[in-house]
Amino acid sequence: MTIGLAHAELIAVLSAVTGDEPRVMTVRSGDALPSGPFELGHRSLQAGLREWVGDQTGHPLGYLEQLYTFADRDRTHEDAEGRTISISYLGLVREQAAPGAGKPGWHGWYEYFPWEDHRGGRPEIQAAITDRLQDWVTSETARREHRQRRVDFAFGLDGAAWNEDLGLQRYELMYEAGLVTEAGCPPAKNFGRSMFADHRRILATGIARLRAKIKYRPVVFELMPESFTLSQLQRTVEALAGLTLHKPNFRRLIDQQELIEETGEATSETGGRPAKLFRYRHAVLEERALSGSKLPLSRN
Amino acid sequence: MTIGLAHAELIAVLSAVTGDEPRVMTVRSGDALPSGPFELGHRSLQAGLREWVGDQTGHPLGYLEQLYTFADRDRTHEDAEGRTISISYLGLVREQAAPGAGKPGWHGWYEYFPWEDHRGGRPEIQAAITDRLQDWVTSETARREHRQRRVDFAFGLDGAAWNEDLGLQRYELMYEAGLVTEAGCPPAKNFGRSMFADHRRILATGIARLRAKIKYRPVVFELMPESFTLSQLQRTVEALAGLTLHKPNFRRLIDQQELIEETGEATSETGGRPAKLFRYRHAVLEERALSGSKLPLSRN
DNA sequence: GCCGGATATACTCACTTCGAGTATAAAAGG
DNA sequence: CCTTTTATACTCGAAGTGAGTATATCCGGC
Structure with a gap:
C-alpha cells in the first residue's frame, strides 16, 4: 500500500513590535515569509523551527505556537514526488532581542493589510x-x-x-x-502589498490568532522588554489589535489581573510626568488567564 | 539539498453525543482513533479526511476543524524512509446521523478520562x-x-x-x-483506559478544543438533531463540558443569543410538562458568536 | 376528578463587571 | 510661573452574571 509520501516544509510568522508598529520577519525583500524544509534530524517540529530560526536570524525565539497545516493541490512541489505539506508557526520576538527590527527583513503588518x-x-x-x-x-x-x-x-x-x-x-x-x-x-x-504563493494568507492567520490570543492569555509580554511603562504596554496591545483603547480602563484591566508589578523605578523619557516602570510577574506565566467561563455554572 | 520527505497520516477525533454521553469513534475495539494515509489524489487535507470518513463510516461529517500536527521522533514509521507526520482533525457527527453511536466503535469520552x-x-x-x-x-x-x-x-x-x-x-x-x-x-x-501510541493525547486535545469552542461559537448545534428541546440542548452542553449548568441562566443565555427559534411543536416524551421544540437558526451560522471583546475600547 | 411528582417555563434581585467620563499629579519648556 | 504633556487616580451608571423563587402543564395513582 502506498503511504502518502510528501515534502514537509516549515513556515514561520515571526512578529515583533517596535514602538507602535507591529512587524513581521520576511525574506526576499518582504515578498515571502521565512520557510525551510523540515530536516530529519530534528526532534520535533517545534524544535526544528526553533533551531532553524536561531541559525537564520540570531534572535532567540520566545513564544512559539503552531498555526495551521496546509497541503492543497496547488502547493505541489514542482518535481513532484508527492506534494508539499506546509506547517506554519507563529513566533514572538522581544523587541530588544530583535536588533533587525525596523531594518530590512522586518516589515510592518499594515503594509500588507492596510x-x-x-x-x-x-x-x-x-x-x-x-x-x-x-x-x-x-x-x-x-x-x-x-x-x-x-x-x-x-x-x-x-x-x-x-x-x-x-x-x-x-x-x-x-x-x-x-x-x-x-x-x-x-x-x-x-x-495591500501581496506576497509569494499563499504567504499573505498565512500571515493573516497569524495576525488573527495573535489578536484573539492577547485577550485571554498574557502573550503580549513576550513582545515587551524586561521593564516597561503602562503606556508602552497599551501602545503595544493597540498596535497588535489595530485599535485604540480606553486608557483608564486598560489600566484597571491590567492591574486587576495582577500580571505585573512595579520595579520601583521610573522613566521620564516620555515627555510629561515620569512613568513608573513595571515588569511581568513570571510566577504567573503558565497558570492564570484563560479567564471567563461564559457557561452558567451550577454550584451543586 | 534534501527536502524533508515524510509519510503523511490523518487522524480523526470524531465525536457525537447520545443522550447525555459524549462519544468518540474508535477502531480496534476502542484502542485507537481512526487514521489513514493522506492519499495523493485528494484536493486538500480537509477534503481527504471527509472522503475517507464518508467511505469508512457512512456518516456524513458536519463540522470539521484541524487540531494539531505532530511529527515527534518516536512517531517514525517502522520501515523508515523519512518520518511520519500526523495531522489530526476534530469532527462532529449529528446524533441521528450516527446510527452506530452507542454500538461498538463509539466509546464514551469519560472511559478514557474518568x-x-x-x-x-x-x-x-x-x-x-x-x-x-x-x-x-x-x-x-x-x-x-x-x-x-x-x-x-x-x-x-x-x-x-x-x-x-x-x-x-x-x-x-x-x-x-x-x-x-x-x-x-x-x-x-x-x-482511565489507555490507547495506542499518542491517540489518547490527541483525544484530549480534541476534547479540550471542543470544550473551549462551545463557549464562543455555536458548534453544539452540529451535534443536535434538527429539532430539540432546551433541556436536551443543555444536557448536550453539560455532557461536553463535564459540568452541570444553572437551568434558568442557561436558557437566558441561549435566547439572548438569538441562535434558535421555536418550531411551534412540542414533545411530551420527557415526563412532565411538554417541552417546546426548537431549531437552530441557520441564517446565523457563519456570522454571530465570537462575542466578547475583552479589550477596553475607546470610541474615538 | 383530584393531588403529588416531575418537568418546563417565567420572573426577580443583588452583585460584579464594563464602558465612559472626570479629576489630580508631576515633569518640561517658554 | 503658567501652559503643555504625560501619568495616575477616582466616580458613576448601564449591562451582564450568579443565584434563587414562582408559576404552568403534563402523567399517573388514588
Missing part, C-alpha cells in the same frame, strides 16, 4: 474595498444574501461592530472577490 | 490522581514550586476553580508524572 489598522478610525482604503466587495455581492443572485451577511459581519457594516479578530475572514473574502493579486487579479486592482 | 466528568461533583478517582501528583510534586526539590502551581491550577486545587478547558494540561501532567501507561508506567498504575 485596512486592518483602525487606530486612526476606519482607514480610508476600507471604503474602496467594501465598495468592490459590494459589487461582488450584487453580481450573483443566488448566494447574494449569504455574501451580504458575510461582508457586513467581517467588515463591521450595517450595524455590526468592527471585530479585529476577523482578519483572516476579511482576507479570504477579498481573495474570493478577486481583490488581491494572489487570487490572480491584475496588480492594479490589488489592495 | 476524572474529566464533574457532572456529579468531583469524581472520586480525582483524589487518587491528585495524591499521586502530589507525590510527584514533592519528589523533586528544584522545580517543586513550579510543579505545585501547575497541578493546583490544572486540577482546581488550593483555591483555584476547576476549569473544564484544561483537559490537555491535566493529561500531560499525568503523563509527566507517569500515571498513564502511554508514558511507560505499569498497567496497574494507569488511570
Whole structure:
C-alpha cells in the first residue's frame, strides 16, 4: 500500500513590535515569509523551527505556537514526488532581542493589510474595498444574501461592530472577490502589498490568532522588554489589535489581573510626568488567564 | 539539498453525543482513533479526511476543524524512509446521523478520562490522581514550586476553580508524572483506559478544543438533531463540558443569543410538562458568536 | 376528578463587571 | 510661573452574571 509520501516544509510568522508598529520577519525583500524544509534530524517540529530560526536570524525565539497545516493541490512541489505539506508557526520576538527590527527583513503588518489598522478610525482604503466587495455581492443572485451577511459581519457594516479578530475572514473574502493579486487579479486592482504563493494568507492567520490570543492569555509580554511603562504596554496591545483603547480602563484591566508589578523605578523619557516602570510577574506565566467561563455554572 | 520527505497520516477525533454521553469513534475495539494515509489524489487535507470518513463510516461529517500536527521522533514509521507526520482533525457527527453511536466503535469520552466528568461533583478517582501528583510534586526539590502551581491550577486545587478547558494540561501532567501507561508506567498504575501510541493525547486535545469552542461559537448545534428541546440542548452542553449548568441562566443565555427559534411543536416524551421544540437558526451560522471583546475600547 | 411528582417555563434581585467620563499629579519648556 | 504633556487616580451608571423563587402543564395513582 502506498503511504502518502510528501515534502514537509516549515513556515514561520515571526512578529515583533517596535514602538507602535507591529512587524513581521520576511525574506526576499518582504515578498515571502521565512520557510525551510523540515530536516530529519530534528526532534520535533517545534524544535526544528526553533533551531532553524536561531541559525537564520540570531534572535532567540520566545513564544512559539503552531498555526495551521496546509497541503492543497496547488502547493505541489514542482518535481513532484508527492506534494508539499506546509506547517506554519507563529513566533514572538522581544523587541530588544530583535536588533533587525525596523531594518530590512522586518516589515510592518499594515503594509500588507492596510485596512486592518483602525487606530486612526476606519482607514480610508476600507471604503474602496467594501465598495468592490459590494459589487461582488450584487453580481450573483443566488448566494447574494449569504455574501451580504458575510461582508457586513467581517467588515463591521450595517450595524455590526468592527471585530479585529476577523482578519483572516476579511482576507479570504477579498481573495474570493478577486481583490488581491494572489487570487490572480491584475496588480492594479490589488489592495495591500501581496506576497509569494499563499504567504499573505498565512500571515493573516497569524495576525488573527495573535489578536484573539492577547485577550485571554498574557502573550503580549513576550513582545515587551524586561521593564516597561503602562503606556508602552497599551501602545503595544493597540498596535497588535489595530485599535485604540480606553486608557483608564486598560489600566484597571491590567492591574486587576495582577500580571505585573512595579520595579520601583521610573522613566521620564516620555515627555510629561515620569512613568513608573513595571515588569511581568513570571510566577504567573503558565497558570492564570484563560479567564471567563461564559457557561452558567451550577454550584451543586 | 534534501527536502524533508515524510509519510503523511490523518487522524480523526470524531465525536457525537447520545443522550447525555459524549462519544468518540474508535477502531480496534476502542484502542485507537481512526487514521489513514493522506492519499495523493485528494484536493486538500480537509477534503481527504471527509472522503475517507464518508467511505469508512457512512456518516456524513458536519463540522470539521484541524487540531494539531505532530511529527515527534518516536512517531517514525517502522520501515523508515523519512518520518511520519500526523495531522489530526476534530469532527462532529449529528446524533441521528450516527446510527452506530452507542454500538461498538463509539466509546464514551469519560472511559478514557474518568476524572474529566464533574457532572456529579468531583469524581472520586480525582483524589487518587491528585495524591499521586502530589507525590510527584514533592519528589523533586528544584522545580517543586513550579510543579505545585501547575497541578493546583490544572486540577482546581488550593483555591483555584476547576476549569473544564484544561483537559490537555491535566493529561500531560499525568503523563509527566507517569500515571498513564502511554508514558511507560505499569498497567496497574494507569488511570482511565489507555490507547495506542499518542491517540489518547490527541483525544484530549480534541476534547479540550471542543470544550473551549462551545463557549464562543455555536458548534453544539452540529451535534443536535434538527429539532430539540432546551433541556436536551443543555444536557448536550453539560455532557461536553463535564459540568452541570444553572437551568434558568442557561436558557437566558441561549435566547439572548438569538441562535434558535421555536418550531411551534412540542414533545411530551420527557415526563412532565411538554417541552417546546426548537431549531437552530441557520441564517446565523457563519456570522454571530465570537462575542466578547475583552479589550477596553475607546470610541474615538 | 383530584393531588403529588416531575418537568418546563417565567420572573426577580443583588452583585460584579464594563464602558465612559472626570479629576489630580508631576515633569518640561517658554 | 503658567501652559503643555504625560501619568495616575477616582466616580458613576448601564449591562451582564450568579443565584434563587414562582408559576404552568403534563402523567399517573388514588
